[in-house]
Amino acid sequence: MQTELDRIDRQLVHALQDDARLTSGELAQMAHLSQSPCWRRVKRLEDDGVIRGYHAVLNRRALGFGVLAFVMVGIDHQTEVSSVAFEEAVCAIPEVVMFHGISGPEDFLLVVVARDLDAYSELLQRRLHRLPGVRHVRTHFSLQEFKGQVGGLPVPLG
Structure with missing residues (x-):
C-alpha cells in the first residue's frame, strides 16, 4: 500500500536517503519545523514502512569482494x-x-x-x-x- 507523502515528508525522506546520520535537529531545520513535529513525521514514515531502516553503505572492494x-x-x-x-x-x-x-x-x-x-x-x-x-x-x-x-x-x- 502506497503512503501519501506531502512536500515535507518527501524532503525528509530525500535528506535521510542521502545522509541517514542527520540528527532530528538538522532534519527539523532543513524542513523548517520544530524538532518534535519533525521527529513525529520521521517516526510515522518508519511506522508506515516508507523508511525501512538505516544502513551504512559499504565498499565491497575495500572488504575484499572483487x-x-x-x-x-x-x-x-x-x-x-x-x-x-x-x-x-x-x-x-x-x-x-x-x-x-x-x-x-x-x-x-x-x-x-x-x-x-x-x-x-x-x-x-x-x-x-x-x-x-x-x-x-x-x-x-x-x-x-x-x-x-x-x-x-x-x-x-x-
Missing part, C-alpha cells in the same frame, strides 16, 4: 514447499546480497559477491548448484559499475 555476479536461476518446479526450501537456502548464503523472484525464462535473480573468480567458482559448485530444485544457473559478471545502490530511489521534491 567479484560481483548476477546469477539467473531456473528451478524444476515451484510448489509452496519447494519454493520455501529454495528461498530459505538462498537467504542462508551470506554472499547473496540481493535475491529476487523474476519473470522470464529464469525464476530468480541473485546478486552475489565473492573474493575472486576462484571463490565464486567454489560457491557456484558447492552451494548454488546444490540449492533445492535447481534446473540451471547462468552467471553474468559485472565488469564495471556505473550506478549502484548509493543514491537510492528517486524522490520528487515538488
Whole structure:
C-alpha cells in the first residue's frame, strides 16, 4: 500500500536517503519545523514502512569482494514447499546480497559477491548448484559499475 507523502515528508525522506546520520535537529531545520513535529513525521514514515531502516553503505572492494555476479536461476518446479526450501537456502548464503523472484525464462535473480573468480567458482559448485530444485544457473559478471545502490530511489521534491 502506497503512503501519501506531502512536500515535507518527501524532503525528509530525500535528506535521510542521502545522509541517514542527520540528527532530528538538522532534519527539523532543513524542513523548517520544530524538532518534535519533525521527529513525529520521521517516526510515522518508519511506522508506515516508507523508511525501512538505516544502513551504512559499504565498499565491497575495500572488504575484499572483487567479484560481483548476477546469477539467473531456473528451478524444476515451484510448489509452496519447494519454493520455501529454495528461498530459505538462498537467504542462508551470506554472499547473496540481493535475491529476487523474476519473470522470464529464469525464476530468480541473485546478486552475489565473492573474493575472486576462484571463490565464486567454489560457491557456484558447492552451494548454488546444490540449492533445492535447481534446473540451471547462468552467471553474468559485472565488469564495471556505473550506478549502484548509493543514491537510492528517486524522490520528487515538488
